[in-house]
């Protein structure tokens with residue numbers, strides 16, 4: 001196993017323990033890669049076999065301390081000056097374990113107001129320092145060259161570089177963007193932010209008892225609690241020298257190798273897509289349900305509107321006939337002027353033949369009347385302009401909109417007129433076949449009583465009136481249909497001549 005050996009007062013304990021376990025024979029086949037010259041010296045002195053990234057480019061596990069750690073397990077490292085080698089080794093590690101005490105926990109990196117180190121080349125270091133400060137001017141960033149003690153001499157890293165410590169008054173913002181900005185500066189070698197690298201964090205705290213033991217594992221955890229994405233466990237067997245009363249271990253479910261990371265990401269994406277798919281299906285089902293409901297509502301509304309219109313039309317017809325303003329029983333029409341509706345207000349007289357029933361009925365998919373009624377010619381001229389206009393009855397008005405008869409059969413008689421339904425309509429009669437427009441009994445009576453219409457009504461037809469309790473038959477409906485056609489012809493005939 002290839003082990004990355006961290007640097008600092010914390011990592012030192014881990015290196016000591018590894019050496020102890022090696023000497024006891026509890027660990028075998030260990031080769032360490034030190035992250036600093038100090039750790040290198042320590043490991044050599046303890047007899048730990050060593051290697052480097054040239055010979056072992058993949059590290060199985062790395063153990064190190066940190067200066068700051070945020071809730072996403074991003075780190076600041078390098079206050080001991082070893083950030084460059086640490087980052088190289090730990091970035092090459094399958095698993096990176098970080099050991100800190102509670103004082104290292106911060107809400108955001110730079111939040112302690114302490115240094116965030118940047119390793120730079122010594123050449124024109126002041127120039128680089130200024131450029132670093134300028135990057136984070138809004139965060140009140142101040143850069144300082146790290147020096148050795150009171151001497152004022154620059155601190156020189158294992159790699160022969162200088163370190164600029166950045167101090168932030170405010171939040172440095174997006175860490176990835178900050179990282180990219182720093183690394184984009186010529187003269188910068190590396191910075192101390194270790195973003196999204198740690199897999200496991202062990203946090204020493206005031207919980208538990210101190211019993212020195214081996215590196216703690218999950219089996220040694222005494223109790224645990226989950227805080228957000230982080231699993232906090234109390235372990236009694238680690239970190240005795242640093243804290244007198246045990247430790248808290250924080251472990252996440254983060255994956256350790258790039259491949260594992262990718263498969264985790266793929267799994268997350270798969271789950272996300274499956275969730276999205278389910279949501280979309282739910283939304284679509286909901287929409288379909290709402291559409292169906294809306295269609296039904298529209299259907300109901302249009303049905304109600306039909307009923308209302310038929311009532312209004314019937315009332316108007318009844319009023320026109322009974323008031324004597326019109327003796328015309330029935331006029332076909334496509335528009336208000338065609339039907340003569342506007343003649344009620346005196347503006348127009350109806351056009352001569354109005355609309356030919358044939359085209360007008362055919363357009364609406366209605367059953368065409370038999371000859372000779374389907375041969376009525378169409379006269380486009382307004383009645384007043386017709387040569388025989390004087391023959392036309394004075395102030396005629398529309399009595400019915402035949403166009404609406406197509407919707408009448410779909411209206412149950414009981415809806416349009418309860419009396420009519422219960423007294424006069426045989427429910428077994430299919431009104432669609434009969435094709436009768438709905439006429440209120442009173443209007444029908446008025447029409448029947450009209451002297452103008454009387455001569456044209458066949459004698460064998462018994463008009464339906466409100467008092468007529470005789471149940472209509474198919475033949476009487478047919479007769480009524482003829483009656484209405486006769487009535488319309490009476491209007492048209494004088495004009496057609």
Ligand SMILES: O=C[C@H](O)[C@H](O)[C@H](O)COP(=O)(O)O
Pocket residue numbers: 006007008009010011064065066067076077078079080081082083086
């Ligand atoms: O360069 C130093 C390393 O990054 C250390 O791991 C870090 O400074 C933490 O050190 P310590 O364990 O002594 O607090």
